[in-house]
Amino acid sequence: QQGLFEVVEGIYQVRGLDLSNVTFVEGDTGVVVIDPLISVETAAAALALYRENRGDRPVTGIVYTHS
Known part of the structure; x- marks a missing residue:
């Protein structure tokens, strides 16, 4: 299934756009992006998709857990 999913309060995943999922962790000053998918597109x-549903929070960090 493709779309934006709430994992727990303040943590969201976009699933189904790529081979992996991207996770957004909301903080007081912005959002941290974990594993930002394979391509720029x-x-x-x-x-x-995240911003359409959760607002235009600035990206304050990016974490790659694997390559």
């Missing part, structure tokens, strides 16, 4: 689409 899918990462941009995931961020746009």
